[in-house]
Amino acid sequence: MAAQRFQSSTIPIVRFAEIGSTNAEGLERLSRGEAMPAWLVADIQTSGRGRRGRPWTSELGNLFATLVLPNPAPVANLAQLCFVAGLALRDAVVAAAPLLSLDTLKLKWPNDLMLDGGKLAGILVEGGSDRYGRPAAVIGFGVNCLHHPEGLPYKATSLEEAGAPTAPDRLLEALDLAMAVRLNQWNAGNGFPSIRTEWMRYALAIGDQVSVKIGEREVTGRFESIDNRGAMMLRRRDGIAEIVTAGDVSLQPKVD
Numbered sequence: 001m002a003a004q005r006f007q008s009s010t011i012p013i014v015r016f017a018e019i020g021s022t023n024a025e026g027l028e029r030l031s032r033g034e035a036m037p038a039w040l041v042a043d044i045q046t047s048g049r050g051r052r053g054r055p056w057t058s059e060l061g062n063l064f065a066t067l068v069l070p071n072p073a074p075v076a077n078l079a080q081l082c083f084v085a086g087l088a089l090r091d092a093v094v095a096a097a098p099l100l101s102l103d104t105l106k107l108k109w110p111n112d113l114m115l116d117g118g119k120l121a122g123i124l125v126e127g128g129s130d131r132y133g134r135p136a137a138v139i140g141f142g143v144n145c146l147h148h149p150e151g152l153p154y155k156a157t158s159l160e161e162a163g164a165p166t167a168p169d170r171l172l173e174a175l176d177l178a179m180a181v182r183l184n185q186w187n188a189g190n191g192f193p194s195i196r197t198e199w200m201r202y203a204l205a206i207g208d209q210v211s212v213k214i215g216e217r218e219v220t221g222r223f224e225s226i227d228n229r230g231a232m233m234l235r236r237r238d239g240i241a242e243i244v245t246a247g248d249v250s251l252q253p254k255v256d
């Protein structure tokens with residue numbers, strides 16, 4: 001399949017003052033026959049969601065943007081988009097918030113951007129299909145520019161809190177550019193090895209002992225790398241490799 005080439009500022013932006021979920025809207029548009037990439041951007045989401053339907057708090061002043069991608073790659077490669085998007089989001093934050101200290105800006109497997117140990121942003125990649133049954137994807141970004149929730153089981157943070165106030169539109173502009181660059185590098189999956197290498201450079205806890213919850217089971221091991229589908233490769237103390245696929249774990253640094 002010939003990969004599409006992407007160019008920044010050419011993807012139309014569709015704006016909503018308020019919407020349930022930009023990802024839900026994107027999937028709906030694909031199923032209705034949307035044939036060209038588009039950004040769906042909302043000021044507020046009333047049913048923002050994360051993985052497995054978990055809620056994503058979506059207050060005015062943060063960025064909620066979904067990139068709709070009809071037919072971006074063979075279906076087997078779509079899970080890689082999570083890492084393409086993670087790198088692009090990191091690039092965009094670096095560009096749009098130059099005051100930020102970058103050494104604590106890390107990608108957390110599989111789909112979060114962390115800043116100084118707090119969750120700054122989440123990415124939700126969902127697969128769908130177009131009206132001809134071809135694979136399609138939506139990539140949702142929720143970025144805490146101004147607000148972050150309190151009282152979660154872990155720390156959340158915002159660019160505002162980090163002393164790098166950034167308008168959602170400035171971040172969107174940088175993200176549009178960064179996504180075009182990273183999607184072209186990915187090249188429908190042919191370029192995933194270089195995406196993978198760069199993602200690991202900025203990954204949280206790579207090389208460290210981590211605990212991973214897989215349903216009711218908890219596995220502890222050294223986070224060695226991600227494989228060519230984006231699965232996490234853990235080395236247990238007994239030397240056995242454990243492959244953890246995206247979508248069913250939460251990662252916590254191991255405290256001995």
Ligand code: ATP
Nearest residue numbers: 050051054055056057112119122149152156250251
């Ligand atoms: P994790 O990566 O933290 O193990 P997850 O990947 O399942 O969890 P997501 O699907 O990215 O999490 O997002 C949903 C979760 O994120 C919610 O359950 C909530 O705990 C947290 N959350 C919701 N809104 C925000 C926000 N604005 N900023 C940071 N975290 C949030």
